[in-house]
Amino acid sequence: MSDPSERRLGRRTFLQLAGGAGVAAGCSPKAATEKLVPWMVAPEEIVPGRPLFYRTACRECGAGCGVTARTREGRATKLEGNPEDPIGRGALCARGQAAIQELYHPDRFKGPLRRGKDGALTPVSWDEAEDALARAIAAAQAKGPGRVRLLTRLEPGSTGAVQRAFMKAAGGRPEDRVVLAPLAPAPLRAASAALLGVPELPVVDLSAARSVVAFGADLVETWSSPVELARQLAEGRGRLGAERRRLTWVGPRLALTGVSADRWIGCRSGGELAVALGLLRWLLDPASRVSVADAVRPLAAPVLRHAPAELAARAGVEWREIERVARELAVRRPSALLAPGPQSQGPDATALAAVVLVANLALGNVGRTLRYGLDPREDVPSSAAEVRALVAAIGSGGVDVLLLQHADPVGTLPAALGFREALAKVPLVVSFALRPDPTTDRAHLVLPDHHTLESFEDTVPRAGVVNLVQPVMTPLADTRQSAQVLMEVGAKLPTPAPFPSTDPWDVVLARAAEHAKAALGAAPADVAPVHRAAFQRGGYWFEPAATPAPTLRAAAAEPFLELPPAAPAAAGTLDLVVFPTPLRGDGRGADLPWLREVPDALSSVSWSPWVELSPATARRIGVSTGDLVVLxxxxxxxxxxxxxxxxxxxxxxxxPIGPEALALLPEGAGDQHVWAGVRATVAAAGKRTRLPVLEGSPYQHGREIVPAVSAAAPSPRRPDLSAKMYPEPAHPEHRWAMAIDLDRCTGCQACMVACHAENNVPVMGPEAARAGRYMGWIRVERYLGDEPGGALDVRLLLMLCQQCTNAPCEPVCPVYATYHTPEGLNAQIYNRCVGTRYCSNNCPYKVRTFNWRDARFERPLDMQLNPDVTVRSRGVMEKCTFCIQRIRYAENEARDAGRPVADGEIVPACAQTCPSRAIVFGDANDPASRVSRLARDGRAFRALEEVNAQPAITYLARVEDGEP
Incomplete structure (x- = not known):
């Protein structure tokens, strides 16, 4: 790579220039001091007691949301979204919040390791490890191509560029670098290539969509860009009538996205293709008199050959359900049909993606809600066939060196693929993993990578978006960025790789001129100030050059419009539905404590795998919740x-996706990973376990705890609480309050993980979870309907301390540990509490938790603790106080500036991270504040309002939509 600028800007020089960037948009910290001496004059940007923020990016999935990292005295304490980032726009999902635990994970490798003859990993120096790797690659290279392979996660940026250059220097072919992304919608890319001639993934934009139909595409959980899609979906919610954005979920299981849907078409597993063909058939039927795109009309004949009764039977639903959705799509344009997702990615997933694409073209959605030309294609996930080819090459002894970069094939691919067994045939397996995983158990050399928060790189999730990653703190251990290791090893090969240096910073800088030119429209005379500004902002964001709209190849579409023959189902078997969750994703971060401690939103299970069975199926098998079954x-x-x-x-x-599911799945078919379409036997094991379930009764039992509204009844029923026995407490200056829109909330649980991170909430572990001792300050309550056996009507309720005006907890405390502040908060004095738990007994919302043991933050997890929040001790009650530390910080800032606190200036952790912006915080004393306006909304209600506790939290009821 050549230097794009005559004027060189070294990393150390850049850091010196960026050092005075200030608190709001800091850049990377200066290099570690070489002498251990006290600061006589501290660096200008570091002020003890004040946070310093850095802009970087999240790498937990391929969406690439921007991140703002908060640091205190040189250590990262909290991750939040970057409000300037065009993808996340300030929000962050649960896994993005938990990424900081990966940084401080106690099991992280402390330095390079080599496996000895006894099978144990022992420390080795970096020079010795890199020399050994270079010698092995040189020896393999001399044998011919294909002897050195690289298996990596998706790397659409500078790290991917380094990998490709390194593999070329090592004599590798393009196919020798395999990109592992098991949940990537490969069928959608294949359908776009076949029907449109563009092997791209479209960027979904729901901001203009009036109706959305998701065929197993869990768009608010793990599909595509969930933070972005949840926001776009929510922007059209909270409305009554035809202007409300409607969502239809198609699939055999009601996922969390389905809970947000207005309609659930509960087709059988694999029946999504029949539903999609049914929708397309109705749209193309001349009797429907629907206007469709001319390019799609030639496909009417092959589609109309399918009889409605046949399609309905294959889908396992009534035809009128399919017709009803089709009528809605014909009337409510533009719309968006999304497929496939993991739950619908079976053997026919490419056909499903193709039929859905034709339906989108027919409705005019392509170019409006689905935009092509934005896939950067800088890195593309490898197909399942390419992964199987790699396994075959490894198993045949054709690979001498296998490099693994943030890829855990043993832990994320079906066991039937045989990756674990194949690794035994490789003389040298090199892992760049941060911490142990199932694949590193077979590695001969472990060269631990920096965490993202310790690294320099850029990433290009889509055209026009270049997010910059920078270190926010000094590396915790003797690790090295994998790109640096590849460049150092590449310099030792017989034909050295043409890198500008062995520093990842130089690679980022070498690419900066190209990004700056694209963003500014012309190459800057001096890239240094432009690049510095981009680092402070978080990246380069610009409107990419327009590309011609793709056109349909009608002849290529016809083969996909056939309904494959139905496979006979073996007697006594069930369709196995494997699904990711917002907390576990594809399983790579499932060992992080927060993601294991926080209960699943739908099952309320934590720490344990589980299999979901319908009550009727469970009765037939003879099991109940907690009984072990054999799959x-x-x-x-x-x-x-x-x-x-x-x-x-x-x-x-x-x-849910995990080791249990991977043990049951086949190795795959064709070019895609198969997550659906598998039949399984299910039988009682005759054993029982205590499942860690947080829920109480999942039914409302006629209490209408979570009401809903409709156009016919736009307001929930509320009791008359005008009678007063005594004056309520006065709040002369502020009355802090919150509003939560349940029509926007998706139950993604990002707020729960953010609360753990912000407030030092301890992780109790599986045994405590089985005893119901969950310490979280906020939870997602889920109700399945009114009574068991009745109609399924899933409703969600975010429950946290209600900060009541007439708080039942306050008068019963014998030591006045809980009291009412002049600003309306139910404060808790921890060092006064003696743990009687009277307050919890008297709280109708059950939002207080009791410390049964002292919190344990195993080192270095203790480095993540927020210094502004006390770590509570055993025997103390604790709860939410609306992030009082953030309230005090903003009040102090406003006081020092001689101004009042502005509306929206204080944002608690839960509200800050919420992708759907369902949570609003503010001053109820200000009638013009947003929280006050929402409290006066017609959908407003308060939890258990008849108790007359006068909560400070107002909920806005979920809207139950009608027909178009």
């Missing part, structure tokens, strides 16, 4: 606790 497929057998869930078909069993 068996052609690939394997596992024992998993059962969880009864009415949101699943009677002919299906659902299992």
């Amino acid at each position: 068996g497929t052609a690939a394997g057998r596992v024992e998993v606790p059962a969880y009864l869930f009415p949101g699943i078909r009677d002919d299906a069993a659902a299992l």
Whole structure:
């Protein structure tokens, strides 16, 4: 790579220039001091007691949201979204919040390791490890191409560029670098290539969509860009009538996205293709008199060959349900049809993606809600066939050196693929993993990578978006960025790789001129100030050059419009539905404590796998929640606790992605990973376990705890509380309050993880979870309907301390540990509390938690603790106080500036991270504040209002929509 600028800007020089960037948009810290001496004059940008913020990016999934990292005295304490980032716009998902725990994970490798003859990993110096790797690669290179392979995560940026240059220097072919992204919608890319001639993923934009239909695409959980899509979906919610953005969920299991939907078409597993063909058939039927795009009309004949009764039977739903959605799509334009997702990615997933693409073209959605030309294609996930080819090459002894970069094939791919067994045939397996995983157990050399928060790189999630990653603190251990290791090893190869240096910073800088030219429209005379400004902002963001709209190849579409023959189902088997969750994703971060401690939003299970069965199926098998069942497929057998869930078909069993699911799945078919379309036997194991379930009764029992409204009844019923026995407490200056819109809330649980991070909430572990001792200050309550066996009507309620005006907890405390502040908060004096738990007994909302043991933050997890929040001790009650530390910080800032606190200036952690912007905080004393306006909304209600506790939290009821 050549230097794009005659004027060189070294990393150390850049850091010196950026050092005075200030608190609001800091850049990377200066290099570590070489002498251990006290600061006589501290650096200008570091003020003890004040946070310093850095802009970087999240790498937990391919969406690439921008991040603002908060640091205190040189250590990162909290991650939040970057409000300037065009993708996340200030929000962050649960896994993005938990990424900081990966930085401080106690099991992180402390330095390079080499496996000895006894099978144990022992420390080795970096020079020795890199020399050994260079010698092995040179020896493999001399044998011919294909002997050195690289398996990596998706790297659309500078790290990917380094990998490709390194592999070329090592004599590798393009196919020798395999990109592992198991949940990537490969069928959608294949359908775009076949029908449009563009092998791209479209960028979905729901901001203009009036109706959305998701065929297993869990858009608010893990599909595509969930933070962005949740925001776009929510922007059209909270409305009554035809202007409300409607969502239809198609699938055998009601996922969290389905809970947000207005309608659930509960088709059988694999029936999504029949539903999609049914929608397309109705749209193209001349009798429907629907206007469709001319390019799609030639496809009417092959589609109309399918009889409605046949399609309905294959889907397992009534034709009128399909017709009703089709009518809505014909009337409510533009719309967006999304497929496939993991739950619908079976053997026919490419056909499903193709039919859905034709329907989008027919409705005129392509170019409006689905935009092509924005896929940067700087890095593309490899197909399942390419992954299988790699396994075959490894298993045949054709690979001498295998490099693994943030890829855990043993832990994220089906066991039937045989990756674990194949690794035994590789003489040298090199892992760049941060911490142990199932694949590093087979590695001969471990060269631990920097965490993202310790690294320099850029990433290009889509055209026009270049997010810059920078270190926010000094590396915790003797690790090295994988790109640096590849460049150092590449310099030692027989034909050295043409890198500008061995510093990842120089690679980022070498690419900066290209990014700056694209952003500014012309190459800057001096890239240094432009690049510095981009680092402070978080990246380069610009409108990419327009590309011609793709056109349909009608002849290429016809083969996808056939309904494949129905496979006969073996008697006594169920459809196995494998699904990701917002907390676990594809399983790579499932060992992070927060992601294991926070209960799943739908099952309320934590720490344990589970299999969801419908109540009817459970009765037939003879099991109940907590009983172990044996699941068996052609690939394997596992024992998993059962969880009864009415949101699943009677002919299906659902299992979250994890080791248990991977043991049951086949190796794949064609070019795609298969997550659906597998039949499994299910039988009682005759054993029982205590499942860590947080829920109480999942039914409302006629209490209308979570009301809903409609156009016909736009306001919930509220009791008359005008009678007063005594004056309420006065709040002369502020009355802090919150509003939560339940029509926007998706239950993604980002708020729960953010609360753990901000408020030093301890992780109690699985045994405490089984005893119901969850310490979280905010939870997602889920109700399945009114009574067991009744109609399924899932409603969510965010529950946290209500900061009541007539707080039942306050008068019963014998030591006055809890009291009412002049600003309306139910404060808690921890060092006064003696743990009687009277306050918890008297709280109707059950939002106080009791410390049964002293919190344990195993080192270095203690470095993440927020110094502004006390770590509570055993025997103390604790709860939410609206992030009082943030309130005090903003009040002090306003006081020092001689001004009042502005509306929206104080944002608690839960509200700050919420992708759907469902949570609003402000001063109820200000009638013009947003929280006050929402409290006067017609959908407003308060939890258990008849108790007359006068909560400070106002909920806005979920809207139940009608027909178009």
